[in-house]
Amino acid sequence: MRFLAVIGALAILVGIGATLFFFGGFYSVAGTAEDPAIVTWALTRVRTASINRNASDQPPASINISDAATVQAGAKAFAARGCANCHGAPGVNWAKFSEGLHPDPPDLKDVVGELSPAQMFWVVKNGINMTGMPSFAQAGVKDDEIWSIVAFLKKLPVSEADYKAWTVQPAASH
Numbered sequence: 001m002r003f004l005a006v007i008g009a010l011a012i013l014v015g016i017g018a019t020l021f022f023f024g025g026f027y028s029v030a031g032t033a034e035d036p037a038i039v040t041w042a043l044t045r046v047r048t049a050s051i052n053r054n055a056s057d058q059p060p061a062s063i064n065i066s067d068a069a070t071v072q073a074g075a076k077a078f079a080a081r082g083c084a085n086c087h088g089a090p091g092v093n094w095a096k097f098s099e100g101l102h103p104d105p106p107d108l109k110d111v112v113g114e115l116s117p118a119q120m121f122w123v124v125k126n127g128i129n130m131t132g133m134p135s136f137a138q139a140g141v142k143d144d145e146i147w148s149i150v151a152f153l154k155k156l157p158v159s160e161a162d163y164k165a166w167t168v169q170p171a172a173s174h
């Protein structure tokens with residue numbers, strides 16, 4: 001009984017300590033604050049597990065994500081939706097502000113090999129909470145367009161010349 005009382009008292013003390021620490025403003029939410037390794041580890045594990053559990057959508061029968069036209073439409077959408085501002089693109093530097101984001105937006109050609117199309121679709125559609133990665137469904141992008149972006153991501157690395165050709169604005173007709 002005495003043992004349980006000690007545990008209970010300790011739990012209350014930890015609760016009070018945590019309340020003071022977080023609500024007293026001692027925890028820094030600065031984007032420049034370095035995360036302890038354990039926090040980075042835990043966040044990465046939680047993110048991966050969540051994406052793995054939730055990402056199950058497949059492209060509709062009307063969309064072939066290996067099709068060249070879909071890939072090119074996806075490159076256009078990638079440029080138009082502003083992805084390159086944070087992630088960069090072939091021959092396109094990310095915007096300077098992207099270096100101030102924490103966590104850092106990855107260079108997508110380095111990570112797409114580890115992601116299935118369903119996982120990429122889920123991330124772009126839903127975003128990643130408490131990071132800079134926006135939900136593009138929330139931003140009004142339709143599923144079909146997101147699938148075309150997935151087709152483009154799957155194709156990475158793409159040459160600078162191809163990316164340029166695929167994203168060029170059609171010449172204005174006079």
Ligand code: HEC
Pocket residue numbers: 047078081082083084085086087101102103104105106108111115120123124128131132133134136149
């Ligand atoms: C405002 C900045 C920003 C924009 C705009 C943005 N992203 Fe992201 N994105 C991020 C950040 C930050 C992460 C990393 C989140 C993390 O570490 O959990 C990320 C993660 C991702 C990932 C997951 C990478 C992985 O390893 O799991 C994919 C895929 C992705 N973004 C694709 C896109 C696409 C496609 C677009 C455009 C439609 C886009 N992003 C627009 C900031 C951005």
